[in-house]
Amino acid sequence: MRHTKAELCQMIQGYQAASPAAPAAPVTPAAPAAPKRKPVKASKPTANERLEARMQRESSRKREAMLAKVDEKCRKVVDASTGEQAEAFAERKEVYVAPTEYRAKRDDKAKLNGLRGLTPEDAARRDALLREREALEQALLADFEGFEDSPF
Helix, strand or coil, X not given: CCCCHHXXXXXXXXXXXXXXXXXXXXXXXXXXCCCCCCCCCCCCCCHHHHHHHHHHHHHHHHHHHHHHHHHHHCEEEEECCCCCECCCCCCEEEEECCHHHHXXXXXXXXXXXXCXXXXXXXXXXXXXXXXXXXXXXXXXXXXXXXXXXXXX
């Protein structure tokens, strides 16, 4: 069933006339739209801020590495049964030594080694000789105190 253009137009107009008219809604003016704002970009860090951030990261890495190194040095392998120095073919276990004890031992060794390249025994002998020499010098100076006022 084919209709011509004129017949289709009459059918559409007849349909519109037959439908009841809907009550017209009051037209309210639209509220003006808020102006669009551009998104605010975060400011880029300055050169000084970047430098500070980098230095902070490096210092935290160095600190973590130092703590790991100290922790590694504070661990000690001992005999599992006695807790003393581990011997060959004996069961062993790892013991944690407090860092202060490790540091104290290290500092004592540094005090003992006055000159680099000396063994601890040689350094102890040298320190004893130096103390003895100082004591002799003090004794000699005490003997000659009266001669300071001498005219000759």
